Amino acid sequence: MKRSEWDSLHRGDINRLTVEIHRRAWKARPEVRHIRMGGQDAVVKDYGREANIFKHLLGIFLVAREAAALRRAEGLPHIARVLGRPRLWIIVIEYLPGKPVTEVEPGALDVTYFDELERLVDNLHIRGVAHGDLEKLDNILVMDDGSPAVVDFAAAIMPGLNPLAALALPHVCANDYRAIAKLKERVAPELLSEKERRRLHYRTPAELWFRRIRTYIRDRVKRMAAGATERGASPGN
Numbered sequence: 001m002k003r004s005e006w007d008s009l010h011r012g013d014i015n016r017l018t019v020e021i022h023r024r025a026w027k028a029r030p031e032v033r034h035i036r037m038g039g040q041d042a043v044v045k046d047y048g049r050e051a052n053i054f055k056h057l058l059g060i061f062l063v064a065r066e067a068a069a070l071r072r073a074e075g076l077p078h079i080a081r082v083l084g085r086p087r088l089w090i091i092v093i094e095y096l097p098g099k100p101v102t103e104v105e106p107g108a109l110d111v112t113y114f115d116e117l118e119r120l121v122d123n124l125h126i127r128g129v130a131h132g133d134l135e136k137l138d139n140i141l142v143m144d145d146g147s148p149a150v151v152d153f154a155a156a157i158m159p160g161l162n163p164l165a166a167l168a169l170p171h172v173c174a175n176d177y178r179a180i181a182k183l184k185e186r187v188a189p190e191l192l193s194e195k196e197r198r199r200l201h202y203r204t205p206a207e208l209w210f211r212r213i214r215t216y217i218r219d220r221v222k223r224m225a226a227g228a229t230e231r232g233a234s235p236g237n
């Protein structure tokens with residue numbers, strides 16, 4: 001499937017090609033669908049469904065950030081490739097066959113899984129991408145072959161033109177590792193090292209401030225984007 005074919009998808013095509021709706025649009029969140037076209041599977045994240053203008057603008061920003069992070073990480077195993085961007089607020093990415101760790105049996109994740117997940121996060125950081133939202137454990141997947149994958153780069157931090165990103169980067173990187181420790185604590189506490197156990201509940205004052213500011217901004221943004229869902233946006237936009 002050529003990139004241009006994913007880029008020219010319309011809403012009607014996306015509806016017709018849907019295999020499964022992973023998540024309905026809600027407040028500031030996008031609609032996430034698994035689609036299949038010409039035998040190839042993909043995931044469509046669309047911030048424009050049930051959306052007001054503010055959510056479209058937010059979507060443009062988040063899709064640009066997710067696309068930039070995925071492009072920086074391109075070539076790493078178990079990171080989805082960007083397939084297209086049919087609208088500025090819609091991104092189409094490669095489908096990774098698997099399910100979120102929140103849906104697997106406890107005991108299904110072993111030491112090999114966690115070693116690979118740590119290597120994946122190390123490699124992301126080496127590329128200059130801190131994920132920023134791994135604490136939401138449904139962003140960590142177990143692929144059908146048992147290996148780990150990571151999705152949802154809408155909150156990723158990358159040093160670049162924005163000097164604040166460079167300041168936040170070490171805290172966000174530390175948070176990525178803390179999320180892995182949190183997952184271990186939940187499903188395989190015997191695998192936690194002493195260092196991880198100590199890190200699990202410790203945050204530097206700078207990190208606490210960073211989290212407070214981020215939560216404040218996120219809550220405001222959610223409220224503004226939620227306007228459409230609560231008032232009822234125009235259908236089919």
Ligand SMILES: Nc1ncnc2c1ncn2[C@@H]1O[C@H](COP(=O)(O)OP(=O)(O)OP(=O)(O)O)[C@@H](O)[C@H]1O
Nearest residue numbers: 022029030032043080094095096100138151152154
């Ligand atoms: N590339 C992918 N391959 C397979 N499944 C995916 C992929 N991307 C997302 N998913 C599934 O869809 C779910 C929701 O996707 P995602 O986490 O990207 O959106 P979200 O959490 O709603 O977005 P946001 O955090 O930007 O509001 C994931 O938890 C995962 O189960």
Ligand SMILES: [Mg+2]
Nearest residue numbers: 136138139152
């Ligand atoms: Mg998510």
